Amino acid sequence: MKKEMDLFVNAKHEKKFKNHYPLIHKDAVRNYSVLKQEGSIINLIDQNGQFIAKGYYGIQNKGIGWVLSHNKGEKIDFLFFKSRMETAIDRRNAFYKSEETNAFRIFNGEGDGIGGLTIDYFDGYYLINWYSEGVYSFKDQVIRALDELTDYKAIYEKKRFDTKGKYINDDDFVKGDRGEFPIIVKENGMNYAVYLNEGAMVGIFLDQRDVRSVIREKYALDKNVLNTFSYTGAFSIAAALGGANKTTSVDLAKRSKSKTIEQFSANGIDFELHDIVVMDVFDYFKYANRKKLTYDLVILDPPSFARSKKRTFSAAKDYPGLLKDAISVTEKNGVIVASTNNATFGMKKFKGFVEQAFNESGDKYKILEAYQLPVDFRTVQEYPEGNYLKVLFVEKIS
Known part of the structure; x- marks a missing residue:
């Protein structure tokens, strides 16, 4: 004890x-x-x-x-963890039954009663994220609970608690039958290649599921789409499957090109009909302005903080400037999908960034839709910071 x-x-x-x-x-x-x-x-x-x-x-x-x-007599033991996890899994019952989606979050930290712990499901594989050595000390109880509550192909883990807050890169396999990666998972009928054994990121951010869906269903048809900070091109896939004329994916990481090609191929899309550009996004905006390139749909989903050889980006202070760059390459009546996962400010301040950027650009705008975390990323009202995702669909109307 x-x-x-x-x-x-x-x-x-x-x-x-x-x-x-x-x-x-x-x-x-x-x-x-x-x-x-x-x-x-x-x-x-x-x-x-x-x-x-x-x-x-x-x-x-x-x-x-x-x-x-808040119960003084409650013991923090195996039965505690099993009870919290069983409740969380029951809440996701509709996801487990879905024929269109087999990648989702089954346990979301404090939203499900245990801060510092998240568990994701990928078509029979479970991925545990440990955010401190403290919560990692309960590993045996968590694994045992998964053993008793679920049938799985394998369990993987990510340790995100070294002294600099970075991912600890060692063997992520915990138990079961090792997967042959990539595994192809489904999200609202779209295919995504996922790796659970290649470092901190697996190839798709599950918290953007609703946003990808609405891009495909409502905003992509016949559009010329720019996807910045594109990572593996997940938004580009949604746009292409939604009938976009063309997508352009831009990311500084060299591996983004091969990863994006892989995602297109997983969906039977000819990647050669789309542009995949390895370049600093800020440099690309300059290039697009020089070449007078414009887009009907511009997707902005930068990291909260990023550093390259040329510059440092912090969403909390630099997002308005990024939005101004996006506005400059957006067609009249085009739409900007402005997204951030920065938990240090709320939706009200984020809307203020949009207002500031358009005012400084001399353009008018209309917010069409707003999104936050999907239902499987459960949050509690007592901790609003936990609902970190903020996404605005903004139409440029001047």
């Missing part, structure tokens, strides 16, 4: 924990120095010595741990 330690909550933070805020920050407690070993069970105590909640100690970039229960 893990040792339990009392942490005394600073007065100004008591109310939020009593209101079921799940993330424990270092500055929220008085005696942080007593914590020594990640994975220790924490009891949060108020100024009157009364129990508030219990959680675990695990350092990640967001904080020092997560609340797991």
Whole structure:
């Protein structure tokens, strides 16, 4: 049984924990120095010595741990993990039954009751993401719960908790029968090649499922599409299958070209009818302006933070400038899909970025639709930061 330690909550933070805020920050407690070993069970105590909640100690970039229960008598043991995971799996029952989609999230951290832990499903393969050594210390309980609750081909894992917050690159295989990668998964009838054994990213971001679907169904037909920060070209696939005349995928990473070709091929699309460009996106905007290239649909989904030899990009401060670049190559009545996964600001501020960019460009706009996380990426209202995805479909109307 893990040792339990009392942490005394600073007065100004008591109310939020009593209101079921799940993330424990270092500055929220008085005696942080007593914590020594990640994975220790924490009891949060108020100024009157009364129990508030219990959680675990695990350092990640967001904080020092997560609340797991507000029941003083609840034990953080195998039955706790099995219960939380069983509830989460039941919530995704419709996904398991779907004939059109077999890649989705079955457990989404604090949204399903255990912050720092996510589990994704890829056509019989499970992928666990551990975001701290603290939550990784519960590995045996999590694996055992998957054993008892699911039938799987194999379990893989990603450790995302080294000292710099990066992915720990070692053998990702946990148990079962090793997969032969890529495996081809389905998402709303579209095919995507996925690798669970090649580093931190697998080839597709599942949180953009709804956005890819609406691009295919409503925005792609007969359009000339520019997909920036394209990674493996997932948005380009959706656009092509939606009847786009042509897609142009732009990404700085050299491997993006072969990965995008692979995704086109998985869907029976002739990749030679589409452009795949290995180039810094900001340089491409300059090139497009010089060549007077314009697009009917421009997709912007940059990383929250990126550094290249030429520049550093931070979504929190540089997104308006990126939008201005996109506006400059968007046709009148064209649409920009503006997306960010930066959790440090909300939708209101993101809409402010759109307003700023269009004002500075001297163009008018209309927000057509807004999206956040899909239903399998469950969130809780007590932790709005958990609903990190923000996507706006913006029409340029001048």
